[in-house]
Amino acid sequence: MDSTTTPIELDLTMDPADLTAALVDVESVSDHEGPLADAVETALRQLPHLEVHRDGDSIVARTNLGRDERVLLAGHLDTVPLPTVEGSLGTVPSVRRRESERDVIYGRGTTDMKGGVAVQLALANALTDPNRDITFVFYDHEEVASDASGLGRLMRNSPELLEADFAVLLEPTNGTVEGGCNGTMRFRITTAGKAAHSGRAWIGENAIHKQADVLARLAAYEPRTITVEGLDYREGLNAIRVGGGVAGNVIPDSAWVDINFRFAPDKTLQQAQDHVREVFKGYELDFQDLSPAARPGLDRPAAAQFVAAVGQEPMPKYGWTDVARFSEAGVPAVNFGPGDALLAHTDDEHVFDDAVRECYRALAEWLA
Template identity: 85%
Template sequence: MSSDASVTLDLTMDPADLTAALVDVESVSDHEGPLADAVETALRALPHLSVHRDGDTVIARTDRGRDERVILAGHLDTVPLPTVEGSLGGVPATRRREADGDVIYGRGTTDMKGGVAVQLVLAHELTEPNRDVTYVFYDHEEVSSDASGLGRVMRNSPELLEADFAVLLEPTNGTVEGGCNGTMRFRITTHGKAAHSGRSWIGENAIHKQADVLARLSAYEARTVTVEGLDYREGLNAIRIGGGVAGNVIPDTAWVEVNYRFAPDKSLEQAQDHMREVFTGYELEWQDLSPAARPGLDRPSAAQFVAAVGREPMPKYGWTDVARFSEAGVPAVNFGPGDALLAHTDDEHVFDDAVRACHRALASWLS
């Protein structure tokens, strides 16, 4: 584990080797400073880039007067380190040769220091890209959305993030995943009248009143929606439920928390209106609201990017920061090395060749 604020990054390294070097710099959310310092120092040494710092977010830009500008973005922070003794998914990185190839184990290998390594190598290599490029390395992605470094820059310096198209290097197994579903959480509370359970007829059971809410959830038929050629599966589910105060008291309050994942054919407001229709008669207490993102695959730059990757694009079912770009008017896709199912696990890892393949695809597109 490295806590040295003077960490040095060599951007001429093979991207897989640089991935391991990045993992060695522990950067759990709220502790991104040393890694952000190292990234900033390495980028400021490149004369073809202008570099900006906002907190622990670092932005580097080419200004070659190209007809298009694209963004390559990735977050520097990771979730906390594994607590299980002997886990390989911690810090520092562990290199292994396995039957399927060379592998890097460690926290952030998949989510998402492999993608960040690719960004850094490209920032060094592409002195004359065919499109102007903005490289974004941001803090606080793995925590509450209101702490996001990307969101902070969008508020403080939105001009730095103006672009025609964006690629977020989240792990996608090397496949372009366009846009993302939106997500919202809300709570429905029912009320009754408290009473001793030995004289229950005097009271009014608030938990029983949740039966209608649960019946509507069970009966709901989630849609599959095609947007720009990609099929997005929606979902509506109860994720938490609670009520009651004691074993001999009829509860006067009960609540259920609901999560709705909605396709990018709807705005946030339209999705809210749909939920109000599904739960007519109930007040919805909004807990979290995150818009969906259209994939933007109809843009010429996106079509050329898909061609450079050489795989059929897929939809992104989970929410990612592509939604922030989309909301700012920048169509965005997810594309990065590693299996998203390994993110945050105790054996988080990425194959060396996956990092290199991601680098080759982006270099081909931008060269």
């Protein structure tokens, strides 16, 4: 089927695992989400219990039943580019197999995150009278630069559509609730010296040697583990790139080190910046990337009931995800979805059928 000219039809009554395979069969690499977004919009507009809105290649569908609480289920439609290695299974279209007495789906996006999107769509179809109002969000451009994010665009253009008491981002978590996420920032420290011929090094000042103190502070730094709402978030402060020097016979007059700080959701961005400024007191920090942390919101009644429905102890999210965008907008959020996050973007990306079904079961039990 030529998805650029022939409309794609999605059957939302399908088994969620089969629906996952159907979604994978529609290639939707970032910048090319249009055909899949069209299919999702068309399918959702056939459901009379939902109000549907579209912004670019992002779709929002909402119930409006006057319930006391509103929850939001979100997932992105795009994937990273297809594998370039011939014979890779993590590509398009999907491949179904039976392995170790379990059914498995291979294909780009099975884990990140069309399994989660299939669960969203199946729930949107099935939950005509949920116990809470539900907002379903399907957005574009997650796998690219954050300023292109479809979710970010929705928050700028129509923030009222994303208001909720609690949110679940269906990123892969192996079926375990991962609350909130660490924040992350990247900054550069540059040291200046004086250039000279290396044969007469005493005339110059070596800027690379001046980085020794910076690196010593990093080596001596003891990252903390901080408990937030019962979850232990591990922090980290690490050099990730270094540079300096112009030639093999020149004392360098400039050197730099890029540093990444992963910080727990007990801190605001400002507090995290103040902390690293204290660690590197005496140096100028050039901040190049700033992403806030997200509190898990597990103290909310809706979250407690959700954790009970899942039936597993929640875990912290150490990496950064779009739950931080929801948290920044005042909506506590967790990550919960089918599949192993370590398989995302790999050449053999896959998800087990029963993992998709179990994710669907937990959310349906919570919301039905």
